[in-house]
Amino acid sequence: MASQSTSIPPINLPPPPPGHLNGHYILGEILDHLSFYESTFDRIKFDELYHLLNEVRNHNVDRESTYRSFLRAFEKTTTYQNSFKELDPETREMIGKWLGGETADVLTKEEFKLPLSPAARKHFGHLQKVREMMRKLREIKQNGFSGLLHDALSKMEPEELSTTESGDIARLEEAMKDLPQIWADTESKIHVECYPSQVFHNWGLTVQNTPRWTFIPTTVLGIQNIVKFAAAQNLRVRCAGFRHSWSSTFSADGEILISLLNLDIANEVPSPLAIASDHVEALQNAGNELKTIEMLPGSESLDGKTALCRVGVAVTNEQFRRWAVRNNKWALPVDVILVEVTVGGVNGPICHGAGIGHKTIADYVRAVEYIDANGTPQAINDAEELKAAAGCFGLLGVVTHITFALDKMSYALLRPAKIDVGLAIPPPRGEDIPLALQKTWTKAQIAAAQDDFVSRATNDYYSEWFWFTFQKQAWVNSWSTTSDGEGTVEYPCRGETFLQWLENWFGGVLTSHPFFQAIPGWWQAQLLATAGMVALPPTSFAARGSGSGSAQDAVTKTALPNGLHFRRGIQNMRVRDMEFQIPIPAQADGRPDLRIVQRAWWDVIQLVYSDAETPMRLTMEMRIMNGSEVLMAPQRGNRWTCSIEVLTIPDSVTDGEWSGFCGKVKDLWVRYEEEGVVPRGSVRPHWAKEWYVLAPLPSPSYRSSPGNQHSDALHRESLTFAGERGESLTARQYLKTVAYKDAILEFKESLTKIGHKQKWELKDLQHRFSNELWDEMIFD
DSSP: OOOOOTTSOOOOOOOOOGGGOSHHHHHHHHHHHGGGGTTTOTTSOHHHHHHHHHHHHTTOOOHHHHHHHHHHHHTTSHHHHHHHHTSOHHHHHHHHHHHTTOOHHHHTSSOOOOOOOHHHHHHHHHHHHHHHHHHHHHHHHHTTOOOOHHHHHHHSOHHHHTTSOHHHHHHHHHHGGGOOOOBOSTTSOOBOEEEESOOEEOTTSSOEEOOSEEEEOOSHHHHHHHHHHHHHHTOOEEEESSOOOOSSOSOOTTSEEEESSOGGGTTOSSOTTTSOTTHHHHHHHTTOGGGOEEEOTTOOOTTSSEEEEEEETTOBHHHHHHHHHHHTSEEOSOOOSOSSSBHHHHHTTTOOOOBTTOOOGGGGEEEEEEEOTTSOEEEEOOHHHHHHHTTOTTOSOEEEEEEEEEEEOOEEEEOOEEEEHHHHSOOSSGGGSOGGGOOOOOHHHHHHHHHHHHHHHHHOSBOEEEEETTOSEEEEOOBEEESOOTTOOOSSOHHHHHHHHHHHHHHHHHHTSHHHHHSOHHHHHHHHHHHHHHHSSSOSSSOOSOTTSEEEOOOEEEEHHHHHTOOOSGGGSOOEEEEEEEEEOBOTTSSBOTHHHHHHHHHHHHHHHHOTTOSOOSEEEEEEEEOBOSTTOTTBTOSEEEEEEEEEOHHHHHTTOHHHHHHHHHHHHHHHHHTTSSOTTOOEEOTTSSSSBOSOOSSOOOSOOTTOOOOGGGSOBOOEEEOTTSOEEEHHHHIIIIITHHHHHHHHHHHHHHHHHHTOOHHHHHHHHOOHHHIIIIIO
């Protein structure tokens, strides 16, 4: 059951029987019982909500009207208003006009400037306030004041004082006394930005700590000097971009954090995620050496199909996408969906995209430039050494630039479809379909669906499937490419970009609202599925009247990077996410045996229907991909890989339901090893997702205070695995001693050889760039 506010008596509504867990029944139940909440949440327009849910239940809605009703129902609530106030004036004005009836296409005749996600804006906005406080304190001292607290307070404006507390200023003033002066240039004129003792949160709120110093360098020399300073102080250095990893891969209490993103991104309108396409060049010209994108002269292959591109690690995916689309010559062949991530943040934890012909992003790395433990610039371009260096979690040093092998630009032929879940990925056995999802399909339909699934999985350039909890349809996003650019369009277009951003922004508002957190979990899942399925193309709400049980739009041809980043704004809504990589074995004829994919998919669906608390309140996502040559990649050793993940909302974690569900899902997938379908230790979690930190952190606080610093080490809950002798192991123990037993040895041996050539030792990496997680996983 979803958490209940202390002022709201529980509704005491039993979960529906499994056969009734479908959208039509749940929406009816919501309509029958919604009045229970009307007196408590009097700012919600329940008449709007009633109308919306009735229309949805009768399939009588379109995308924009659905979201207008959602926003109008909540726009007078405090939760909505607080989130709305954080937006820039231009975006607030656009939302107002859109709620008034103007269409997204009309509103976006000028390019929509994609705002930062609330999580990033809050984090970097806080550091901006600290920067301004530090500036004021320096100004006071330079003008001859004593620097005492009352002098600082007397010189600060009333609105500045309203955003902080006197104790914060006092502690900041004390911390500034030993603020390190790190030079960013050879002439010793520019200092690297530095902030003392500022609380760090990752995006998913699974990690919290307080580094001693947070540096924001923009030059390679600045990073060199930071590392040398760290060595002199015996401190460790870890990096972060948009902080999108859920695992404990970041810095720690009392250590050094390097932020790869400049603070001005928080309040800069438009955001540098989406401003003019020459933004990267402007930053480069302004001296930000970590924001470069440059094709390497003479690197084009003989057949003209590939070339090398050197990219600064602080370049965002949105900047890289815009650069590629504008130049229309070269593109990274595979990428994650997110655009609010940095190139370094995507590459370090060995992230991936989709497509049976594609390996991880790190497999396309051809050179790594980094600052080693001695503060010396180094480069690695040897193919064997890159198997360790291209995906090394920041342990090699501070990476400054990565050279990727890009493909000649191609064009995605997008044709997303909503297909009956029993036909999108047919189950291995008909009885695997829960009663609530069953329909009558002919043998011919089932055979055709099986052929279609196999074709998508084995032939398409990109292949991905989504299932929102309790929905009768899956969303299928698989497509091929062409070299013919004739008829290419920008996708998403300006109006579509605005709608995608708005939908995900409202998702964050909705899931943080006390009303939403008070309702039953299966209600939450249905409301999110309603919002999700109506937003995804084809934009009719549901497929009706089709003999195949499917609906799809006409083909959209767009540049490959647009196809890879087909959704904008998904970072606006915080989620929890556990992902595993499952090997796909070969059949006797050498083709992939996709039965394990179908089984992994339907095992989760059956589990969802067996758990009345509905821990998975968002979606399951599955992608087909290749293996990997990177030593520490979960896909290494696989010929093909099923990458499958389950996602929920933070309230499911707060309710105490998520970790148990993750454990059950893991047991289902690891069972394939026990049955001998795949090798022992080959079903592995994604390093950046949830596999160790599963428990919730306290409510986020962006204020550093003595005695209230919640270290990540205090908030761990691990998946457990069976060891070689059947003993229970934590995820760390299992990955170290079973799943990556040989890979870790190879990884350390490779790093040792690199270090021998470049004049550092393995212990230097641990002392300078490790943290508690990697101490245990790699160095112990």
